[in-house]
Amino acid sequence: MIKIAVASENEAVTEHFGHCINFNIFETENYEIIKKESIPNPGHKPGFLPNFLNELGVNVVISGGMGAGAIEIFNEKGIEVIVGARGHANDAVSSYLQGDLKSTGSVCHDHNHSSECGN
Numbered sequence: 016m017i018k019i020a021v022a023s024e025n026e027a028v029t030e031h032f033g034h035c036i037n038f039n040i041f042e043t044e045n046y047e048i049i050k051k052e053s054i055p056n057p058g059h060k061p062g063f064l065p066n067f068l069n070e071l072g073v074n075v076v077i078s079g080g081m082g083a084g085a086i087e088i089f090n091e092k093g094i095e096v097i098v099g100a101r102g103h104a105n106d107a108v109s110s111y112l113q114g115d116l117k118s119t120g121s122v123c124h125d126h127n128h129s130s131e132c133g134n
Contacts (some may be wrong), residue, residue, distance in 0.1 A: 017043045019111065020068050021104040022078035023053070028100045028107050030079035033059040039104040040071065046112045048105070065089050077107050077116070 021028055022035035029035040035056050042050040057067060065088035068076060075095045089096045099119025100107045110116035 016049075017075060018071070018073050019043060019075040019077060019108050020071070020073045021100075021107055022076070022081075023104050026104055028077065028079055028102060028104055032076070032078040032081040032085060032098075033064060035078070038068070040073070041104075041108045043108070043112060048108060048112075051105075062088055065092065065094070069094060075111065077104075077111060 019041045021039045021041070022032040023029055023039045024036045026039070037053045037055050040052050040054060041048050056064075061084060065085050069089075069092045073094060075097065076089060077097045077100045079098065079100055081096065081098050086096050086098075097107075097111060097116055097118045100116060107116060
């Protein structure tokens with residue numbers, strides 16, 4: 016089983032991981048989604064969300080953009096990070112499971128941004 020978290024604004028992939036409204040959590044098996052739940056973002060503090068998602072057993076994180084610090088923590092925990100995603104969360108997960116969703120390396124470098132993440 017692979018557990019995938021998509022940083023979202025309701026059902027859409029968000030452009031910045033830490034400031035998402037919710038995480039859509041997908042449990043997958045044999046390249047199919049078997050369960051989905053939405054959990055609210057518990058808050059954006061440096062280093063908190065990667066540890067929070069790790070404790071939930073997440074193996075993969077999908078987002079539009081993400082800061083380098085969060086990516087580093089996920090990498091240390093062996094969690095795959097896919098950035099540069101767009102569209103509906105379900106579609107992003109389906110694309111990932113089919114091997115079609117690849118990370119673009121869209122790293123956020125400034126927390127005073129509004130739209131440069133995910134581009």
